[in-house]
Amino acid sequence: MQIIIHEGNAAHETVYPLLENGLKKFENWNPQVISAEVFCRELAGSVPENKQVEIKLNIPGQDLFVSSHKSHYEVAAKDALDKLRRQMRRRKDQLKKTL
Secondary structure, three states: OEEEEEEOOOOOOOHHHHHHHHHHHHHHHOOOOOEEEEEEEEOOOOOOOOEEEEEEEEOOOOOEEEEEEEOOHHHHHHHHHHHHHHHHHHHHHHHHHHO
């Protein structure tokens, strides 16, 4: 699986290993995963939860997309990975029902 991380302003280096390790687990869980694109951005304004992490997981048939806004990149990354895990479970359950 190819992992592409696009950083907006200044995502910390501690976020990259966290994202890479979390995304590699998805590849073990579903070997059909082709690639993952991660966008780390800092939103403009004085909103306290201005760190945004978006993950797009490319899977044949249906791409999965999640977004998380938190006050720190690490927290946003963990939240996005949790959301992605829930989507993967839902997708896997739906596929089992159709087969």
